[in-house]
Amino acid sequence: MALTQTAVAAVKDRISERVDRLRPDLERIGRDIHANPEIGYEEHRAAGWLTELLRGHGFTVEVGVADTPTAFVATKSHGKGPTVAFLAEYDALRGLGHGCGHNLIGTASTGAGIALAEQLEKFGGRVQVIGTPAEEGGGGKVRLIRAGIFQEVDAAMMVHPDTRTQVLHWALAVTHMHWEFIGRAAHAAGDPEKGINALDAFVMAYNGVSMLRQQLKEGARLHGFIKEGGTAPNIIPERTSGEFLVRARDKAYMEELLDKVKNIFRAAALATGCSVNLTFPDEPYTDLRNNGVLAKLFEENLRRLGIQPTKSPAWENAGSTDMGNVSHVVPGLHPTIGIAPADVPGHSQAFLEASNTPRGYQAMTEAAKAMAMTGADLLAEPALVEEAKAEFRRG
Ligand SMILES: [Zn+2]
Ligand SMILES: [Zn+2]
Numbered sequence: 011m012a013l014t015q016t017a018v019a020a021v022k023d024r025i026s027e028r029v030d031r032l033r034p035d036l037e038r039i040g041r042d043i044h045a046n047p048e049i050g051y052e053e054h055r056a057a058g059w060l061t062e063l064l065r066g067h068g069f070t071v072e073v074g075v076a077d078t079p080t081a082f083v084a085t086k087s088h089g090k091g092p093t094v095a096f097l098a099e100y101d102a103l104r105g106l107g108h109g110c111g112h113n114l115i116g117t118a119s120t121g122a123g124i125a126l127a128e129q130l131e132k133f134g135g136r137v138q139v140i141g142t143p144a145e146e147g148g149g150g151k152v153r154l155i156r157a158g159i160f161q162e163v164d165a166a167m168m169v170h171p172d173t174r175t176q177v178l179h180w181a182l183a184v185t186h187m188h189w190e191f192i193g194r195a196a197h198a199a200g201d202p203e204k205g206i207n208a209l210d211a212f213v214m215a216y217n218g219v220s221m222l223r224q225q226l227k228e229g230a231r232l233h234g235f236i237k238e239g240g241t242a243p244n245i246i247p248e249r250t251s252g253e254f255l256v257r258a259r260d261k262a263y264m265e266e267l268l269d270k271v272k273n274i275f276r277a278a279a280l281a282t283g284c285s286v287n288l289t290f291p292d293e294p295y296t297d298l299r300n301n302g303v304l305a306k307l308f309e310e311n312l313r314r315l316g317i318q319p320t321k322s323p324a325w326e327n328a329g330s331t332d333m334g335n336v337s338h339v340v341p342g343l344h345p346t347i348g349i350a351p352a353d354v355p356g357h358s359q360a361f362l363e364a365s366n367t368p369r370g371y372q373a374m375t376e377a378a379k380a381m382a383m384t385g386a387d388l389l390a391e392p393a394l395v396e397e398a399k400a401e402f403r404r405g
Contacts, residue, residue: 013133013390021129021390022314025382028125029375035063036117036378037371043113044366047102050144053080056100056113057141060120064139067124073141076157081150082141083159086127091135092395094385095160096122097168097333099145109357110146111171111349111365114374118169121378126385135389138163142332147186149293151332155339164395165304165341165388168333169377171365172346173354175319177309179344181298182231182257183264184330189215189234189275190287195248205246209239211282212250218274219254222267229325230267231257257330261296298334303398304343304384311383315376319345329356341398343384347373 013021043056057080061071069084100116103109123139130137140159144150160166170179191212196205219232226232234254240247256271258264272288279286312319333344350364364370388395 012393017132018386018390021132021386022311022383024129025125025386026315026379028128029121029378029382032121032124033371033375036121036374039063040113040117040371040374041366043100043116044108047107049104050101050146050148050150051078051080053100053143056116057082057143060098060100060116060141063120064123067127069123069127069139075159076153078143078150078153080141080143081154084123084139084141085136086130087136088130089134091133091389092164092392093136093138093162094126094388095138095140095163095166096381096385097151097166097336098139098141099168100141101144101146103146103357106357106359107362108365109359109362111361111370112145113365114171114349114370114377115168116141118374118377119381121375122381122385125378126382129386130389133389137385145332147292149295149332149335152293152335155335160336160339163340165301165398166336167304167343167381167384169381170331170344170346171349171370171373172356173348173350173352174322174346175312175317175348176322177305177312177319177345178300179298179346180325180328181295181331181334181344182229182259182328183261183295183297183334184255184257185264185268185290185294186292187254187256187268187271188251188289188291189254190249190251191279191284192287193246193248193282193284196246198244198246202246206283207246208250208284209247211278211284211286212236212239212252214278214281215275218278219271222270222274226267227258227263229259229328230263231255232267232271259297259325261294264294293332295330295332296334296338298331298344299337299342301337301341301343301398302401303394304341307384307387307394308343308345308380311380311387314383315379317376341402347377349373
């Protein structure tokens, strides 16, 4: 049943007040997650703290969905209506901690879910907070998609901390490749002719990738590193290994580039006499599709909160996210919210610090409010959900 504009405005006021009252709990959990960083698929404490809060506010919580112990689905429903999902990330970066601010994502989505769910009896429908582990490699959301978690979701949202507040965000498709060259060890002075140099193989591959960069379409990115480069200077390196990422603006071109990169690694193996192993333990991430209907509502709600979003050129500073995969399954939105000055790089010590400041937690509450208000728009006027889905189907 559609609500009048005045009634929706009153609901939004309730939501805003509710998030403000939730802030101490959300901030405490945000600080705990920040102080106890857990990498992908090991986020037991983070998932535990968030689900405890959700249970305490009447959500039915299922932990360990999709055979993933740190994934969860928290649901609250009333009568009939669309399902709005807020996605909670809470994994840390290997070796850095919360340098991507996911402590603020998990808490913002949880706050949005609790605040919106308390208004459900005004219009009916279902609110879910979906705990999605391992965004920084591991593809938690891809696992959840495979397990059918999004089958009954009508719209999915999350907000990512950034240096800017932007409604539209672009993300590159990415594949994560692990590589290994195997040669043969030999005394580097006494028996060099008996050796097969696995480091030479990687240097050739690295240079080959560097040369390929000149011929890339706009926006594509190839980057990686070496983890094992040998064991001693007087031994011909027998084994080298590392990782590479291949990114592009769409999945088809990413796959085309990946074939070229694989050929470069194979060519280096052939040239040196090494063998090469290329493996792909992580799911590829797709590009991110912004749903225009959700974007328009979210932007109006930001302005309602007195926040003027900035508009940067498309694809500027694009990374990758497994929210991209979700946005190819259901109408999705992944705006950003500013928590740090423009010169602070993502995935850095400075961004890690910004993720645990009053400004960061203020942004968390604003993100929670704007998401919950957008959810209220959708539940109060289900025709908007149909519009979002129609746009999604058009592609
Ligand atoms: Zn990140
Ligand atoms: Zn991130």
